[in-house]
Every structure is written in C-alpha cells, then in structure tokens.
Amino acid sequence: MLTKLQDQSSGPSNRIKIDLLIRNAWILTLDDNRTEYNPGFVAIKDKRILSVGELGNCSNFVAKKEIDGTDCLVLPGLVNTHTHAAMTPFRGYADDMKLQEWLFKHIFPAESQYINKNSVYWGTKLAIAEMIRNGITTFADGYFFVGAVAKAVKECGIRAVVGQGILDYPTPDTPDPKNNFTTAQNFIESYSSFSDRVYPSIFCHSPYACGQQTLIRMKELTSCCNALYQIHLSETKNEVKEFEDKHHTRPTLYLKDLGVLDDLTLVAHAVWVNEKEIEVLSKHGVGISHVVSSNMKLAAGVAPLGQFLDAELKVGLGTDGCASNNRLDLLRDADLSAKLHKVWRGDPMVVPAVSMVEIITRRGAQAIGLGHEIGSIEKGKVADIIVVELHKPHLTPLYDPYSHLVYSAKGSDVRDVVIAGEVVMRDREILTFDEREVIGEVRSISNKIRSQQI
Template sequence: MSNIIIRNADILPMTGEREVINNGEIAISANKILSVGEAGSAPENFQPDKEIDASGMVAMPGLINCHTHAAMTLLRGYADDLPLMEWLNDKIWPIEGKMQPEDIYYGSLLACLEMIKSGTTTFADMYSEMDRVADAAGESGMRAVLCRGLIGIAPNGDEALADGIEFARAYNGVANGRITTMMGPHAPYTCPPEYLEKVMAAADELDIGIHIHLAETLTELEDIKKQHGKTPIQLMDSLGMFKYFTLAAHCVHVDDEDIKILADNNVGVVHNPESNMKLASGISPVNKMLKAGVKVGLGTDGASSNNNLNMMEEMRSAALLQKVSNMDPTVMPAYQTLEMATVGGAKALGMEQEIGMLKQGLKADIILVDFNAPHLHPRHDNFAHMVYSAHSADVNTVIINGELVMQNRQVLTLDEEKILAEVEKCTKELLSR
C-alpha cells in the first residue's frame, strides 16, 4: 500500500450537516484516511507516493450496495416481466441448479466490474459457491460481506447449512480484511423456524450476523400470517433472530408494529426500489422507517431483477418513489438519499466505524466523480446532482482500502475484455445444459 494525496476536489464527506469542502484535499496512508480538509491541510511531514489531481471532480465515500446476488449477472435479461414467485420457481431456481462454480466465479467478476465502474466499493452478497464469489471479490479489490444462501426446505438444506458455516468460518477477514461473512437464510417461507434455530446457533457460535429476505411480497406476508399467526418481522422477533445482528433485505410489507420492532432491535434494512418495482412487489415505507429510527441502506438486488447493479440509478429511484408514494416532494431529499447509499449503508451493515464517510481514521474507500459534463452544470447543489443527475459513467476514479482500483475509467485490478468473453462463453454453456 502507498501514500496517496487527492488535491483540488470538491469533497462531500457525508459526516452530516451537508458539509462541502471546496477545492479540498484528502491524504491516504496505507488503507486509511489520514486527513480530509482544505488545500494544504495534510500533515506537513506527509510524503505521498502518488498525487491525484481531481480538478472538476467531486470526492465522496464509495457507494455501498447492501443487498445483491452478484453471480446473477449471468441471468440479466433471462427471465423478465414475471411475478416474483413465478420468476423464482419456474425460471431462476431451475437454471441456478445447473450453475457450476466457474459460472458463479465469472458472473461475480462481471458484477464486481460493473459495480466498480459505477462507484460501488462495498457489496453484501448471498448466493451459493461463495468461495468463488470471495475469489472474485478478492481479485477485484472490492470490500464484500458474503453469505452462503440457505434454503431450509430444500433436500440439501442441512448440507447447505454446513457449507455456510464452513465458508463463514474460513473466509471471515480474508483479503486483508476486505471480506467478512454472515449466515444467509433465504427467507421465512424457505427456512422454517426449526431450521432458523440452527442458523442462529451457528451465528452465535461464529459471532457473526444474519442476512435474510423479509416481508418482500404480499404473498409472503399472507402465507406467514396463515402459518404462524404473525408477520414475517414478528415471527423473526419471536424466534429471537434479532438478538443477532440482522441485515433484512426488502421489508416492503411492514406495519407500524413491525417498524417498531426493527428500530428497537437495531436491524439493518435494505431498500431495493428498482427490483421491488420491476417484480411489482410493492413500495417499502422507507420514509416512515427512517422517521422511526430504523437503519436503512440501499441495494440493487440481483441483476436478473433490476437489471443492473447501478447504485446511481438506485438512489434516484429511491428518492422519486418515496416522493410520489407519499405525495410529498419534500420526502427523501437528496442528502438523505445519498446518506442511505453511503453512511446509511455502512450502519445497516454494522460497519459505520470503518466505512461510509470521508473521515480521519476510516478506511480509504473513495470515489471521484467527474462533474465536467453538461448534465452536471450549473453546479448549484452537488448533493442534488449526485442523486438526480449523475450517471455511473461519471465515476472516474475508485479507491478501495487505500488501493487505486480504477483510474480514468480503467479498472486496474481486472481484465475487462477477458471477463466479458468468458461470461458469454459461460452463459451459452449454462443454457445448453
């Protein structure tokens, strides 16, 4: 790792109060931020190995994708315009059953490439063959929170649980600490209570959290109520899941009692607006959750239900969806939305002491967004431009854990041409099986 200094940037540190440091500089030492401030604020004895001139650019924390399924990039465009359960049962799960470890590796590399090029520096992922996902994340330079997806009602449910435990134990903290692990029960309708008890016991033993889909559809809500007499959130609470750090994806169909439970138990919620819209799952009451003190981050879900991993688009969609669903244009202002994609995501993942802000002592996960573009002028409000106007292609430079991962739109850690070719090859072979 080297010492890096970024000069001449307009800095959005995301430390609160809509702070902007114009023409500022950021000093990076090893994998951490040494200083953030006005020009000349770096320590006098700081000796950079590399200097980046960020004139005309905005520096901000890397975006955090709190819920995705990276290898599902292979299924982008494969099964569109279907309801969730038909999509899963008739299309996705059958083709996933034919996937080989190498398919998942190259699908995950494609996802990492896409995420880096759109400014995402951290992602939380749930899938199978997670050692290959970890390989891809490690090679890409990304920060990742990984778990083996578990289907308790499947014939291999117990085998998958054993695999998930072994993966979590073996990979927690690898890649210089960039990769951490969780347990990953899929959802209440695929993991019955007795299976979830085993998952919680594993989380307790390994001292890790739990990543789960909750309250995504009305079908799930109605089925769980019919079977257990409780909402999905209330069922998880009654089982004791929220005693463990929990990352709950979706939370679309939640009532006031559910929201109180989420807030009281410090559950991290992931809002996936584009996937929820595309699958017609519903609109999560994000504004109500935020007001109640729930920690809410943003996610893309998998590329087969989105159909991209572009957190820039996700921010815009999240803000506009809350405004129109509440019939209130003041809901989810730009700064609050950008918080959800950065420090809010870090809080949802339990990582706010490491990432999510540009602040001395935090990990150096930084993106530079080139504002030298017609759609980003005039420069009235950088926060509004980031949420409502910026494109993924505006991301010029990406630094993760103090390492330069992309510069001038060129990803330095991955062979883009090879990955694209291998993905096409993998997909053709997958569809022929």
C-alpha cells in the same frame, strides 16, 4: 480533466510521507455533520484516511501517488446493501413476470442446472466490474459456492459481505438441506481470515424457505463469530398473507420471537411491513436494505422508506441481482427511489437528496455492520473513496452536490475508485483485473444457457 496519478515521493524530509493524496476536489465527507471542503484534500496512508480538510492544509504531506480532483466531487464509496452478484449470467433471462413464477419456475430451475463454482466465480467478477464502474466499493451478497465469490472479491480488490445462501430445499452447493449447518459453519470458519475485504456471513433465504430450527441455528452461528445475518423479509403481499395463514403472525414478529433480530441482522426488501413491525425492527437495531428497482420490476410493492427514516432505522439501498434489476447502478436507483417515494407519499419533500446520498454511503455501511469502518471520509476510517467527474453537460451548472448526485449523475460519471487506499479504477480503467476476459467468460456461460433455454 483527466486524473493525474503520479509519483510524488520526493520532498523535504520534514513532510509527512503518505501513500495517496487526493486534492483540489469538492469533498463530501458524509460525517455526522455533513462536513464539506471545497476545495479540499484527503490524505491516505496504510489503507486508511490520515487527514481530510481544506486544500491549504495539505502542503505538509508528500505522497507516493496523487489524484487531481479539479472539477470533481469526492465522496465515500457507495455501499450496495443487497445483491446476488453471481447472477449476472441471468441478466434478462426471465423478465416481466410475477415474483413466485419468476423464482420457482425459472430462476430456481436455472440455478440448479447452470450454477457451479465456475459460473459463480465469473458471474461475480462481472458484477464486480459493473459495480466498480458505478462507484460501488462495498456490497452485501448472498448466494451459493461462496468460496468462489470470496475468491473473486479478493482478486478484484473490492469489499464484500459474502453470505452463504441457506434454504431448507436442495441448493446447487448443498443438495441435502440436512448439511446446511455444516456448509455454513465450514464457510464461516474457513474464510474468517481470508482477506481484510471479505466478511463472511450467512444468508437465510426467507422465513418461508427456512424452518424455525434453521433460522435459529444460523443466527447462533453468526452471533458466535460476530458475523452479519441476512434474510429476505416481506417482499410481496401474497407472501405475507400465506405466511400469516400458516403461522398466525406477521413475518417480522415471527423472527423477533425466534430471537434472530438484532444489530447484526440485515433484512432485504421489507415492503409489506406495518407500523408495529417497523417499531420492532427499530427497537432491535436491525438494518434494512431498500431494494427499489427489483421491487418495482417485479411489482412487489413500495417499501415505506419515509417511515424507516422517521424511525431512524439503519437503511441502505440494494440493487438486488441482475436477474431482477437488471443493472447494478446505485446512483440510478437512488434517483428512482427518491422520486418514487415523493409521488407515492404525495410529498415532494420526502426522502430529500441529501438523505438519499447518506443511504448509499454512511447509512448503508451502518446497515451491514460496517459503519465504524466505512461510509464516510473521516480520519481513521478505511479509505474507500470515489471521484465523480463534473465537467459534463448533464452536470452543469452545479448548485447542490447532493441534488446532482441523486437527480443528475449516473454511474458512468464515476472516474476514479479507491478501495482500502488502493486505486482500483483510474480514468474509467479498471486496474485490478482483466475486464475483457471476464466479459468473454460470462458470454460463454450465457451462450450455453441460451442454447438450452426452455
């Protein structure tokens, strides 16, 4: 059934006036009790959830706009905990090779040649279009020329943790690494009040690409402004071995000793971490982004997701950038992740579907430090919500909604997307920006890359 989005502002004066009412849907709140309402409603006012409950309790609301969720699942917007959005122009650019070769011989040189404010702006907008279409309402990012990333985020109406990329090597936006701190500080200060959907952050590339002083100073900067500190950690076996040979300790223990691990630290990948390291990450409240597709494509390894969950770590799912995934579809990655860990552990009960849905919603929100604002449909939280249409052959019949979301659904089943109470996609049409214009601009950028490709 198509969305019914219509003006409902007239009505008896004793009814509560709201901005948006979603009704007649199967509501998965993803709260602590995994409360469901079928059929249910969600009432939204001033960007936040005013009420959620059984359908019969919504008659006292009168809404400016309404979405009919008949034959639909309604759940919190999906949270992509690790990506490099602006890398969409490199989708398929350098596939089927080892990580270090891919990174140092292809990606870093390509970035130095083609990455600028313009390519970052349009590349990010293309990623946002793809993510919105796949039900992703929040993403954690790390890249360069991040002012352009923030601009794209604000214009498109999505929510993002925008991380200034930091390496102790020349980068596209900071040719002299001596200026890293100034670059990071200027970004944090300039964009702290830029938009209520933009959260400035610092992304130190990795323990091997950033020296001690860089890692420490960047953490001091993020701590001063309550911002998220992001870093790649233990992605490949060789990376960890080389690090141990040089520093005589494990990467996680090294970061612990530097004092950069706490509840506002997010580590991406964490493939080659041992039990002691998992214990350290858990003790310090660190968030983890499990990046299953990229790990598989680059043969980095299989992260111990089951052990992360057993240790009650804040775990989210990340797509990584399009250069190493190549799609930004969390529902597809949720399916991959659940199945991979079952076969890896030889246990069909590990990482059940309901846990996987939590990982791409409430757990992911917690991992990036936004669990108090998003990740579940609860009164007072920001209204980031998606509507998944069920009237399709591959989604029929329906017994368990969590199983359906992980093992049957795909990003293209997301019909409507609401971010901060604003309908940004209706009936698969993005309303906040011109998707065709974005595709055209990125095609122009890719044509230039193709013409000069070595």
